[in-house]
Amino acid sequence: xxxxxxxxxxxxxxxxxAADVADAVMLAFARETRLxxxxxxxxxxxxxxxYRNRIWTMAEEIPFAGHPSLGTAVAVALQRGEQDxxxxxxxxxxxxxxxxxxxxxxARASVLQEPAEFxxxxxxxxxxxxxxxxxxxxxxxxxxxxxxxxxxxxxAPVRDAAAVTRARPDRAAIAALHPGTFNLYLNHxxxxxxxxxxxxxxxxxxxxxxxxxxxxxxAYLNARLGATRLDVAQGAELGRPxxxxxxxxxxxxxxxxxxxxxxxxxxxxx
Numbered sequence: 001x002x003x004x005x006x007x008x009x010x011x012x013x014x015x016x017x018a019a020d021v022a023d024a025v026m027l028a029f030a031r032e033t034r035l036x037x038x039x040x041x042x043x044x045x046x047x048x049x050x051y052r053n054r055i056w057t058m059a060e061e062i063p064f065a066g067h068p069s070l071g072t073a074v075a076v077a078l079q080r081g082e083q084d085x086x087x088x089x090x091x092x093x094x095x096x097x098x099x100x101x102x103x104x105x106x107a108r109a110s111v112l113q114e115p116a117e118f119x120x121x122x123x124x125x126x127x128x129x130x131x132x133x134x135x136x137x138x139x140x141x142x143x144x145x146x147x148x149x150x151x152x153x154x155x156a157p158v159r160d161a162a163a164v165t166r167a168r169p170d171r172a173a174i175a176a177l178h179p180g181t182f183n184l185y186l187n188h189x190x191x192x193x194x195x196x197x198x199x200x201x202x203x204x205x206x207x208x209x210x211x212x213x214x215x216x217x218x219a220y221l222n223a224r225l226g227a228t229r230l231d232v233a234q235g236a237e238l239g240r241p242x243x244x245x246x247x248x249x250x251x252x253x254x255x256x257x258x259x260x261x262x263x264x265x266x267x268x269x270x
Contacts, residue, residue, distance in 0.1 A: 001067035002209035002234075002242040002257035004106065009235065009242045009260070010209035012071035013038045015267060016079055018054070023061070025269055030056035036200070036207050037068045041076060049090035051076060059202045062181060063092035064150030066211015066244070066255050070109035073098040074259045077107070093150040099256075110256025111211070112249060116219035119146030122177050127156050130177055131186050131199070132168030139188075142224065147216035149253055152182035155213075155220045161188045161195045165237065169199045169206070177201075185213040187232075191225055194232045208235030209242035215253040218246035222253075 003009025013033045015021070018040035030038040035058075042052040054061060055068045073087050077100045087098045089111070098111045122145075124138040131137075138144075139157035147155050154177060158164060167186050174184050178201070187196040194217065198210035207213075214232045221227035228248040235242035246255045 001071045001259055002211070002244050003240075003260060004258040006260050006262050008240050009258075010067045010207065010240065011035050011262075012068055014072050014075040015040045015269075016075065018042050021269055026054060026056050026061070029269060031058045034058065036203070036205065037062075037065050039068045039072045041072060044090050046090040046095050048088050049095045050087045052090040055091065057200070057203060060181065061092075062151060064096075064114070064212055066111065066214065067209055069096060069098055069111040070211065070257065070259055073100045073109050073111075074102060074107045074261070077102050078261065091150070096150070105261040107259040107261070108256065109259055110254050112252055112254045113149035113212070113215040115149070115252055116216065116223075117148045118223070119148070119152075121145050122154065126173070127154070127177060127184070130170050130173035130184065131156065132170060133158065133163055133166065137163040145220060146178055146182070147220050149212065149215035149219055151212040152178070152180060153213040153216040154178055154182055154184045155217055156184060156186050158186060158188050164188050164195045164197055167197055171204060174199055175201045183207065183210055183213045185210065185217060187217055189217070189221060189230065191221065191227050192229065192231065194230055196232050196234045197237060198234065206238060208238045208240040209244060209257075210234065211244055211255040211257070214244040214246045215255045218248065218253050222248055
């Protein structure tokens, strides 16, 4: 996801026909894939939804995520034989419209995320320390803030792009910054382009592309600077370069990017 070439971006496993798959099996298979997220497609239970998307990390089910929303919609389009579609995708966060265009094993997709919710401002010194940075690396005018467009994100602007690259996360310190599951989204932006890294609070691994954090980042920059479009580069430090495009649309954020299909097959689950 969020790449136009194989073996880059953020990988995703999508399991179709998962109506009868138990939660314990979903978690076990998510751990088996060792991907940041794995999704399971079930019949919709919410009015107006086309299908239900259950999103699992290796630790737990989460209410919403960016690249699983796009990748699952592309997988649904391929299964249904549809090239161009708009699906209403049910997640724990609500029902989100997802636009899909498929051409062979390449696709583009975008999701209109939930309205932004703005939360507290954690201590900048503590945030920088959790990222392995110095207090002076914090952005002088843009303080850290908790923001959600479906999944909680701690938006942490830094002074320059070099600080993004230098970051060395302290997992225990990150988890202590805010209760519950969230992404620490370290970023530097000039208002139109951004460099970012994402550190999920519940996982040991860094995330190479985080649509559910790019959305809050644009919402944050829109509220403070009036930004309406943001081109986000992420994943370079992991050798999985990714590109996410966030755009302001009728008071919400739409996040999109390219999708490449790598493997299809049959899965046998207990």
